[in-house]
Amino acid sequence: MTALKLELRGITKRFGSLVANDHIDLTVEPGEIHCLLGENGAGKSTLMNVLYGLYEPTSGEIVVDGTPREFRTAGDAIAAGIGMVHQHFMLVPVFTVAENVMLGHEETQALGWLDRRRAKKKVLDLVAEYGLAVDPDALVEDLPVGLQQRVEILKALVRDAKVLILDEPTAVLTPQETEELFRVMRSLRESGVSIVFITHKLKEVKAVADRITVIRRGKVVGSADPAASETELASLMVGRPVDLVVHKEPAQPGEVRFALDKLTVLDDFGNVQVDAVDLELREGEILGIAGVQGNGQTELTQAILGLRRPAAGSIRLDGRDITALSPRKTLDAGVGFVPEDRQHDGIVGEFTVSENLVLDLVTRPPFGNGISVDPKAVRDNARKRVAEFDIRTQSIDTPAGSLSGGNQQKVVVAREMSRPLRMFIASQPTRGVDVGAMEFIHQRIVAERDIGTPVIIVSTELDEVVALADRIAVMYRGRIVGIVPPTASREQLGLLMAGVDDPELLARAAGNPNLVTEDDSTATAEGSAPEADPTAGEEGQA
Amino acid sequence: MSNTLITPEAEAPQEASGAAARTLRAAARRRALITGGGFILLGLYALWAFGLGTKSGIDATFGMTVSGSGPEVGDLDVAARATAIAMAVLCMAAGVARIVLAPDNKLVGRLTAGVFVVAFLVAFLCWAVAGKQMSFAGALQNTMLAATPLILGALAGVIGERSGIVNIAIEGQFLFGAFGAALTASVTDSLWAGLIAGAVAGGLVGLLLAVFAVRYVVEQVVLGVVINLLVAGLTGFLYSQLMRPNADKYNNPDIFQSHAIPLLSDIPVIGPVLFDVNIIVYLMYALVVIVHFALFNTRWGLRARAVGEHPTAADTVGIKVNRTRYLNVSMAGCIAGIGGAFLTIGTVGSFSKDMASGAGYIALAAVIFGRWRPLGAVAAALMFGFFKALATSLQTLQTPIPTEFLTMLPYIVTVFAVAGLVGKVRPPAAANKPYVKG
Ligand SMILES: Nc1ncnc2c1ncn2[C@@H]1O[C@H](COP(=O)(O)OP(=O)(O)OP(=O)(O)O)[C@@H](O)[C@H]1O
Ligand SMILES: [Mg+2]
Numbered sequence: 001m002t003a004l005k006l007e008l009r010g011i012t013k014r015f016g017s018l019v020a021n022d023h024i025d026l027t028v029e030p031g032e033i034h035c036l037l038g039e040n041g042a043g044k045s046t047l048m049n050v051l052y053g054l055y056e057p058t059s060g061e062i063v064v065d066g067t068p069r070e071f072r073t074a075g076d077a078i079a080a081g082i083g084m085v086h087q088h089f090m091l092v093p094v095f096t097v098a099e100n101v102m103l104g105h106e107e108t109q110a111l112g113w114l115d116r117r118r119a120k121k122k123v124l125d126l127v128a129e130y131g132l133a134v135d136p137d138a139l140v141e142d143l144p145v146g147l148q149q150r151v152e153i154l155k156a157l158v159r160d161a162k163v164l165i166l167d168e169p170t171a172v173l174t175p176q177e178t179e180e181l182f183r184v185m186r187s188l189r190e191s192g193v194s195i196v197f198i199t200h201k202l203k204e205v206k207a208v209a210d211r212i213t214v215i216r217r218g219k220v221v222g223s224a225d226p227a228a229s230e231t232e233l234a235s236l237m238v239g240r241p242v243d244l245v246v247h248k249e250p251a252q253p254g255e256v257r258f259a260l261d262k263l264t265v266l267d268d269f270g271n272v273q274v275d276a277v278d279l280e281l282r283e284g285e286i287l288g289i290a291g292v293q294g295n296g297q298t299e300l301t302q303a304i305l306g307l308r309r310p311a312a313g314s315i316r317l318d319g320r321d322i323t324a325l326s327p328r329k330t331l332d333a334g335v336g337f338v339p340e341d342r343q344h345d346g347i348v349g350e351f352t353v354s355e356n357l358v359l360d361l362v363t364r365p366p367f368g369n370g371i372s373v374d375p376k377a378v379r380d381n382a383r384k385r386v387a388e389f390d391i392r393t394q395s396i397d398t399p400a401g402s403l404s405g406g407n408q409q410k411v412v413v414a415r416e417m418s419r420p421l422r423m424f425i426a427s428q429p430t431r432g433v434d435v436g437a438m439e440f441i442h443q444r445i446v447a448e449r450d451i452g453t454p455v456i457i458v459s460t461e462l463d464e465v466v467a468l469a470d471r472i473a474v475m476y477r478g479r480i481v482g483i484v485p486p487t488a489s490r491e492q493l494g495l496l497m498a499g500v501d502d503p504e505l506l507a508r509a510a511g512n513p514n515l516v517t518e519d520d521s522t523a524t525a526e527g528s529a530p531e532a533d534p535t536a537g538e539e540g541q542a
Numbered sequence: 543m544s545n546t547l548i549t550p551e552a553e554a555p556q557e558a559s560g561a562a563a564r565t566l567r568a569a570a571r572r573r574a575l576i577t578g579g580g581f582i583l584l585g586l587y588a589l590w591a592f593g594l595g596t597k598s599g600i601d602a603t604f605g606m607t608v609s610g611s612g613p614e615v616g617d618l619d620v621a622a623r624a625t626a627i628a629m630a631v632l633c634m635a636a637g638v639a640r641i642v643l644a645p646d647n648k649l650v651g652r653l654t655a656g657v658f659v660v661a662f663l664v665a666f667l668c669w670a671v672a673g674k675q676m677s678f679a680g681a682l683q684n685t686m687l688a689a690t691p692l693i694l695g696a697l698a699g700v701i702g703e704r705s706g707i708v709n710i711a712i713e714g715q716f717l718f719g720a721f722g723a724a725l726t727a728s729v730t731d732s733l734w735a736g737l738i739a740g741a742v743a744g745g746l747v748g749l750l751l752a753v754f755a756v757r758y759v760v761e762q763v764v765l766g767v768v769i770n771l772l773v774a775g776l777t778g779f780l781y782s783q784l785m786r787p788n789a790d791k792y793n794n795p796d797i798f799q800s801h802a803i804p805l806l807s808d809i810p811v812i813g814p815v816l817f818d819v820n821i822i823v824y825l826m827y828a829l830v831v832i833v834h835f836a837l838f839n840t841r842w843g844l845r846a847r848a849v850g851e852h853p854t855a856a857d858t859v860g861i862k863v864n865r866t867r868y869l870n871v872s873m874a875g876c877i878a879g880i881g882g883a884f885l886t887i888g889t890v891g892s893f894s895k896d897m898a899s900g901a902g903y904i905a906l907a908a909v910i911f912g913r914w915r916p917l918g919a920v921a922a923a924l925m926f927g928f929f930k931a932l933a934t935s936l937q938t939l940q941t942p943i944p945t946e947f948l949t950m951l952p953y954i955v956t957v958f959a960v961a962g963l964v965g966k967v968r969p970p971a972a973a974n975k976p977y978v979k980g
Contacts, residue, residue: 054858054979075860090855092848093971103848104859112841155859 003030003192004065004081004162006051011060013046015402018394020046022218023060028163033185033195035205037224037237038215039434040406041392044198045087047215048165052084053077078104083161085152087168087198087405087432093141098123100140101155126154130184144294145172145341146460153181157188164188165196168405170204171432174292174460182208200406200434202230202244238436248446251470254283257454258423263313265296265303273299275478276313281423286445286455288469288486290462292497296478297458298340301427304456305337306330317423331360334422338412338429340458346412349401353393354382356400357415381418389414390437406433413441417448424448425456430464442468462493567646574645581637581658585630588662592669593627602668605677606811615679615810622672629665633658670941681931682815687889689927690823691716691898694881695905696912696919697833698748698874703914704837705870706850706972710766711751713902714773715875719744719882721777724893725785727795727886736795736887737822737880744879745872747773752871756864759976770902778895785893797891798822822880822888829877834916846870850970853977863977878902907956914969922956929955 006028013021020043028034036044049055051062053071061068064080071077077084091100098119107115107122123136132150140148149172156164166185170178185195185208199205205212205226212224214236224236234242258281265274273296281287291297302308304315306327315323322333331337339345347356358378363370366377382396391410393403400411409432417424429445430438445468449455459465465472466486473483474496482496495505602622606615636658643650667676695712702709722743727736751769754760785793798820806817837843845866848856853863885901886893904926905919912918929952937948 052858073860073862074858075862078860084858086858090852090858092852092855094851095844095848099844103844103856104861106841106844108841114839114841114844 004194005030006082006163006194007063008047008051009061009063011047011050011062012058013043013050013055014058016394019218021050021057024215024218024220026213026220028194028196029211030162030194031189031192032210033189033197033208035209035212035226036196036198036215037205037212037233039217039238039392040410040432040437041404042215043218044215045167045404048084048167048196048198051077052082052165075104078159078161081160081162082165083156083159083163084165085149085156085167085169087171089145089148089152091140091148091151091155093139095140096136097134097138097140097143097151097154098136100151101136101158105159122158123154126157130157130187131180132184144298146174146177146293149173149177153184157184161193163194163196165198167198168200168432169197170199170201171405172293172428172460175462176292178204200432200438202233202435205233206230234435238434240436242435242439244435244439246442246446246467248468249450251285251449253285253470254452256280257283257318259316260304261314261316263300263303263315264311265299265308266311267299272311273478274303274310277478277480279473279480281454281456283454284449284452285470286449286457286468288465288472289456289458289475290465290472290493290497291460291475293460295475297427297460297475299478300475301337301340301425301456301458304330304425305335328360332364334420336416336419336421336424336426338416338426340427340431342409342412342431347400347408350399352397353386353391353400353403353411354378354396356411357382357385357396357418359415361415361419385414385418388418390440406437409433410437410441413444417444421448421453423454423456425458427458428460429457430461462490466493570646574641574651577651578637578640578654581640581654582634583637584658584662585633585635585637588633588665589627589630592665593623593630596623596626596669596672598623600673602671602673603675604667604671605675606679608677608679608683608814613808613810613813617675618678620668622668626665626668629661629668632661633665636661670936670943671939674939676935676939679811679815681928681935682812684931684934685924685927686815686819686823687927688930689923690826690888691881691884691901692905692908692923692926693830693920694826694884695878695902696908696923697829697916698744698878698881699906699909700837700912700914700916700919701833701846701874701877702748702751702871703909703973704850704970705846705867706853706970706975706977707752707755707867707871708762708766708974709748709751709871709874709878710763710906711747711769711773711875711902712878712905713898713900714766714770715744715747715878716882716885716898716902716905717770717773717777717896718747719879720885720897721780721882721893722879723883724793724795724886728792731796733796733798733887737798737883740883740887741876741879744882745876748872748875748878749868751875752868755871755976756867759978762974774896777893781893781895789892793892795887795891798888820888822884825880826884829880830916830920833877837916847970849977850972853972853975857977857979867977878905881905904953904956910969911956926952926956 008024008026011021011024012019024047026047038044046055050057051071053074053076056072062071063069069080071080092103095103098116101123102119107118109115120136127133132154134143134147134150134154140151143151149169153169169181173181185197188195197208209226212226212233214221214224216237216239222236224233230244231242234244260277260279262276262278263274264272264276267273275296277300289297289300299308303310306325306329310323313323314321317333317335320333322330325333348359351359355378358367358381362368362373362378366374367381368374379396385391386393386396389410391403391414392407400408403411409430413426413429416426424445426445430441433441445455445457457465457468469486471483472486472488472493473480474493475481476497476499481499481501484492484496600622601619602625604618606618636654640651640654695716698712698715699709719740723736723740726739727733730736747769751766754765755762800818800820802814802818807813809817837846845856845861848861849863849866857863882898885897890897905923908919908922908926911922912920933948933951936943937945
């Protein structure tokens, strides 16, 4: 395969009066992994969309192997050997994996008849070659986000791209999946493919980058050595020193405020995703829920919010049964909720930033009274939150959908954390936000805990769970298989996440035979309730 | 080793555990109880009104042949009262079966519903036709007459919405197609030219819709209604200014004659209905098959659906979203235009003002009732056509049912079908969403 050298010269892209890219020069050498670092809204995605032919640059040129090229559509860029994995999924949910992979360059027989067998085989070949297992016949909408990301990567690989753009592919991946991706990236580099890799996780940058370019507010502000420390990279990116460690006092847990009792939740197909989970959450503590994606975390949070009616069991908040409440009522009961998929459940893209900041609050004072809305209060609130959470937006009247990915996330977090809460539950609260914003959001979550609010953090990001949580519950196949303190070793957490419940192995991993049973609640949570267990076993065999 | 341990795929979820399964079963039982109970109650009503409400000793006669076409089949005479009672009992039996047999079995649900509907209908017909004669074969023929344009219009709707553009303008495409076909066939004296003109006329209306929806990003529902009014006005004007004064010259087309397919048209009862028809109906059969298979099995279909579900994703793999939409909506317009042509050169033989009379909107309902699938839409259109034909037949029979009610019948059935039976369906995600690039 002939390698390809790519140069961006003086690329400028304006959206109205906003300059998203300001005379950016960037060279990607054949066979290198080139990391783009930059805050939320710095213009990384915009630059890549220009390169990929989706946005037309206001000025500047793209030079491929010495010849200037013009990419008017993504098709042109693809033809030139450029592939891209987008920050937000570009998959058709109702199509199968194979259909998504072949879309745009379909294998056909006479009359344009789809050759599904060949398409499927192509997917399976790639799966075998790169070890990215996924069922070609599965519907994409049924796949957990980690697997969807895999499909995106397969889509890019199937076209034999010579330059591969990866826009925050790891934001939704578990550490193991990320490791797999790195393996793929390295082997692609061996074969001469150059890769532009965007991420906010500095560890990853250090692990794979050959070269690093830092962008701030639309301009290239310099390059960095992959050997530089994380703190150095962070401050170069944000333009100020960043504290990468979460500072918090030990928790002062009070009485039990929130409790799940044998909660059982099914997915749309009637499969048990949350299996008789018992859980107690105390005032002023952060409970982290760790686990590999797809082990019931999504359904658990949906059930708590009322998006999914539990099949059995109960949810109690401050002594009140909230099991059957609608999402509206649950929010009114004082539950703050950050959903895992911000684009889908967190914001309304066509609405403005200020509207999105009061989305679920407009029916109540101070923003409204159920009949009319007070526009001034809404705007004042928006200005305040935008400043407080450092949301990078052109104005508070900008449609939220045009914000950069990280800034959309900040909008969701800002909305949910800006009212008095009785409980706060967040899925991947810092997905896609830069280190500076992450620092801030983490501080806010700890502050929320310190005023007594019970907090649940669901994250596949082990670092985040360990940094924030006062207790960590590990979910595996719909059950809480263990509750450990954040001091537990990575090996122990890893084993629990893999569903290993051999006490001896766990104790060895923990380096402390007493650790597993240190907390009394573990015993009940672990095997779920004694009487539920045998029934579940029977059904399982039936 | 740690690697193998730590990367368990989120495996196939487990069977429902005890509590969950119990809850699910309870819900299914409740649903079965409600539906089954409904069947029994309606069955009781049928027993009272249709069974006991019919005098004993008289027959209901159903004609099974239309003279001059297909093999001769004798009339069907049934003892009205006895049959109605039997059917009412069958309705109730379906209800009981729904409750007693496996409540969460989908097949049982469908089967019992099917039995109920047919039995109820037969009971009703026995009562209505008691002592008289109704041509069942004639009703079937009228069904096809009403359904043919509806099916073509619904195909146009399916293609449009699947590509992300709501085609409210089917009505306008019908009208313009009917007008274009009548005019051209009259002037050129060629039915084929008329048919092509009808398709082109419908295609033009489709193109108009596409231009305003894609290029000028106009709200598609409003746009469609406006286009329908525009076409109605335009054809109405041309009709009164041009066609009516010179009807011989401009509004006097031939009609496509029917052709019987050997063997197939010899099937008793349905043979002549389905296989002794004119070329537009045969064309409709072909289009149904082609559109259905093309939509789900060809590159064109895959891309059309991608554009209608997630245009941004389609764009990122190099598919030209707006061009695809232009093409598909225009093509859909052509198909609806053929449906319009059927109204003039396929049946009546002349154009008249507003002759589509709302069929375009019914076709749209068929799209939704058919869950955006061509074959589903066909079933919906046939159902509407059947009830319409039934209503017409009963009107001429002078049954105790008020005529106004009979005129409403097909629409009532459609409303109930769309509202009640369709249940939770999801339209194409990007229907009515213009695609504007950054
Ligand atoms: N389609 C658009 N219309 C208007 N403004 C846009 C559009 N796309 C991006 N922007 C603006 O351009 C700026 C750069 O956004 P971009 O998505 O490139 O940031 P980013 O560096 O990828 O950030 P993140 O790390 O959060 O993904 C932001 O201020 C964003 O609001
Ligand atoms: Mg981005």
